[in-house]
Amino acid sequence: MSSLVERLRVRSERRPRYALDESDDDLPLRVGAGKGKDQQNDAPAERIEREDAKEEACQRCGKSDNLVSCSTCTYKFHRKCLVPCLNITSDKWSCPECVSPLTEMERILDIEVLEAPREDSSSTEPRSKKMERYLIKWKGLSYIHCSWVSEKEYSEAANIHPRLRTRLNNFRRQKEAMKIEAERSGEDIVAIRPEWTTVDRILASRKNLVGDREYYVKWNELTYEECTWENESDITVFQPEIERFNEIQFRRKKSGDKGKATREPRQFKESPTFLSGGTLHPYQLEGLNFLRYSWFHNKRVILGDEMGLGKTIQSIAFLASLFEDKFGPHLVVAPLSTLRNWEREFATWAPQMNVVMYFGAAASRDIIRKYEFYYPKEKLKKLKKKKSSPSNEDKKQSRIRFDVLLTSYEMINMDSSILKNIEWECLVVDEGHRLKNKDSKLFGQLKDYNTKHRVLLTGTPVQNNLDELFMLMHFLEGESFGSITDLQEEFKDINQDKQIEKLHGMLKPHLLRRFKKDVMKELPPKKELILRVELTRKQKEYYKAILTKNYEVLARRNGGHTSLINVVMELRKLCCHGFMIDEPDLEPANPEEGLRRLLDSSGKMQLLDKMMVKLKEQGHRVLIYSQFQHMLDLLEDYLSYRKWTYERIDGKISGADRQIRIDRFNAKNSTRFCFLLSTRAGGLGINLATADTVIIYDSDWNPHADLQAMARAHRLGQTSKVMIYRLVSRGTIEERMM
Structure with a gap:
């Protein structure tokens, strides 16, 4: 923080600028046209709409009659109510709210306490102020x-503007x-x-009124x-980002229309040189060649490798190979929580590709569409006069600026009217089983969507029954797998060898699936233990009370499905911890009492405590998964009482903060002992191979969700044996779920 503050001290001259009104040199200062967001540029000044402006009344006294209006905002005042009293005749003036630089304050970030300067510089007495x-x-x-703004300057402004x-x-x-x-964390x-002070990417450039070059900057993690x-x-230290922007601008002018590319068969015998992130494993090279072969022969496919084998990297290698052959653009659809990881892997393995993440609020998406989707039309016309026929001049498709658009499932639905208009070379859907x-x-x-080729990525092509697999194939090849009913009838007796052989023959051209035990023999083993508690x-008293209270619901043969689910959920919560049902109102007197309370109210917590003490002593690092936010809160309290460092990810954590926490846990020499994760939010698109112990505190209804969670640690990059402990309350609903 200190180095950053020093940097800010050097770069602290740029505040909102103020200019004198040309009509009268004696008028107060008013806000000028400073450099700000895009919408504030190249537009005539408009009066600021003050939400608290009083309707036809003085902003100071609240009375009407003989009011004067501020020329830059919607405030009105009596001349006598202004300090000092307004005694000019011109209508063009700015109220104190518009004049003070601190009215342009967005937020306070920090407070620093300094020693006040001595009034008598020759005094040797210690400073007290x-x-x-x-x-x-x-x-x-x-x-x-x-x-930085001094206390004196701020106080003077606050005397005029009490809201400060x-x-x-x-x-x-x-x-x-x-x-x-x-202190707690x-x-x-x-x-x-x-x-926030690091340039992520540059979207546009222009020259200002005095001829200086300006860049429209997106900042990292903002x-x-x-x-x-x-x-x-102001951004000379970010020369690589400036060069990257210029290279993207120049690249399209140089390459011309992508439509000139022709399909050619291509097989890689070794890891391609255009991948900069490392060398592909032999099975990953096989996956790349499978994807290339399928694309060339117009066969839409599923890459169904087991979790942890690098489906993301194989997909990026495939898209990078198409980029080398001048094919694009491509659309990658993934869970929102995994988009950051996708962006990072693209930057690692294929930095030459222009990858844009499309998600966020409507205002953010507007800016992305304006600056990241297309090259300006007028610039392209100059290019086309030389290199292309006039028939393509007005086609938006020929002006697409990105190579890959990364987006979430939500954006596919929300902005389909925009994204459907683009002709996509390849669609990649991560966690493709969502389409079942x-x-x-x-x-x-x-x-x-208008897609020439489609690839689904899933570690679990079949979760419940074959119908799900048929549905995925129907999405890929609607003509070949058109009738789900016919397929169900054809394979109704799937236990017969002939049926299995026939199904394998149908799926083979469209599905590639490998397992860690077959292709990663050097990967350390994993072992799962079920611990009954x-x-x-x-807890037993509460368990009996819940069953007794809901006896009528449980005894009912028909109906009451929703009520039954609620009862089961209450029982599952109770099995986790007594506080999930009835938490004490009084705060513990001290940490020791807080820890004792937590342990006394849960059999699982008592066992977990014994395990964690041993694991900590032996130098292990632990992932703990739970279905419930409240349970994660209790586990967080437990770790705080034990004074152990930890990270946490659940559904409330944003993508940027999520990646920061993962990086902190995975950092070399990291002191973080434990990572708390919700099974659904923390079970996808995360690499936590620096941990060697996984504790499933409470199981998911869907066993594949727990398998996804286990795969966060047992994957490429793991160097230790992985132990998985599943906690199950004996004689309860949890045993029936197994």
């Missing part, structure tokens, strides 16, 4: 332009809460993350909504 200064993030400016004082008091309370949370409070125009002199239901909205939307006395 302290003064504060505040780190400010300005509206429309990036984090590299944050600056309220915002400061609110921040003090927030900071106290952050300190408590930081062992993390440092960071006012500005270094990523959304597209927070893009800003930056002077070239033909009635789902995702299936219906993706089926209608007794409920505590209190």
Whole structure:
């Protein structure tokens, strides 16, 4: 943090700019046209709409009659209510709210306490006075332009604008809460993350009024909504990103129309040189050749390798090979939680490809479509006069700027009207088993997308029955696998050898599936143990009470399905921990009492505590999975009482924060002992091979979800034997679920 603060001290001159109104040199200062977000540029100044503006009344006293209006916002005042009293005749003036630089404050980031300067510089007495200064993030400016404001300057502005004082008091309370949370989690409070001052990518460039080059910058780990125009002199340290932007601009001009590419058969005998992330394993090279062969012969396929064998890398290698042959664009659809991992793998293995992540709020997606989707039409016309026929001039397809668009299932449904208009060379769907239901909205939307080739990635092609596999094949090859009913009838007796042989023959051209035990013999083994645990006395009492209370529902032969599910869910929660049903109202007097309470109320927690103490002593690193957010909260309390460092991922964690936590856990010499994960949110697209112990605290209804969770540790990169412990409460609903 200190180095970043020093950097901010150097770069703290850029605040919102103010200009004198040309009509009268004696008028107060008003906001000028500073550099900010895209929508603030190249547009005439508009009056600021103040949400708290009083209708036809003075903003100070609330009375009407003889009001003067601010020329830059919707506030109105009596001349006598202004300080100092307004005594000019011109209608063009700016109210104090618009004049103070601090009204352009977006938020306070930090408070720093300094020693106040001595009034008598010759005095040798120790300084007793302290003064504060505040780190400010300005509206429309990036984090590299944050600056410190002195306590005196802030107080003077707050005398005129009382809301500034309220915002400061609110921040003090927030900071106290952050300190408590930081002490609990062992993390440092960071006012500005270094990523926020690091250029992620450049979207556009222009020259400003004085001829300086400016770039429209997306910052690392920030959304597209927070893009800003930056002077070239402010981002000179990010020369690689500038060169990357220029290379993408120049590449299209040089290569011309992608339509000139012709399909050719291609087989790789060794790892391709255009992959920069490393060398493919032999089975991955086989996967790449399978995908290339299928694409050339127009056969849509499933890559169904077991979890942990690198389906993502094989897919990226395939798309990179198409890029080398000038085929594109490509659409990759994946769970939202895995998009960051996809982006990172593309940057590692195929950095030459222009990969754009398409998700987020409507404002962010608008900016992506404006700057990342297409090259400007007018620039292309100059190019086409030389290199292409006039018939292609107005085709948007020929102006596509990206090579790969990464997006989520939600965006496929939400923005289908936009994405359907693009002709996609290849569609890759990660976790393709999501398409097993033909009635789902995702299936219906993706089926209608204009795609020449399709690839599904799934570690579990069949989860429940063959109908799911038939549905995936129907999505890929609707003509060959058109009637699901006919397929069900044809393979109704799948236990017969002839039926199995026939099914294998049908699927072989469309499905490639390998297992770790066959292709990764050097991968350390994994072993799963089921540990049956007794409920505590209190848990047994509650368990009996739940069954007794719901006896009528349980005894009913017909109906009551929803009620029965609710009863089962209550029983499952109770098996995890007594606090899931009845948590004490009073806070524990001290950490020792808090730990004792947690252990006394759960048989699983008592066993877990004994295991964790041993695992910690032996230097193991642990992943703990649970279905329930509340249970993860209790496990977090437990780890805090034990003063063990940990990370946590659940459905509430954003993609950027999720990747930061994963990186922190996987970092070399990381001190994080444990990772708490929800089974669904933490079971997909994560590499946690630095852990060697997995504890399934409570099992999922779908066993494949637990298999996904186990595969986070038992995968490529694992160097130790992986132990998996599944905790099951003896004589309860959990045993019936197994």
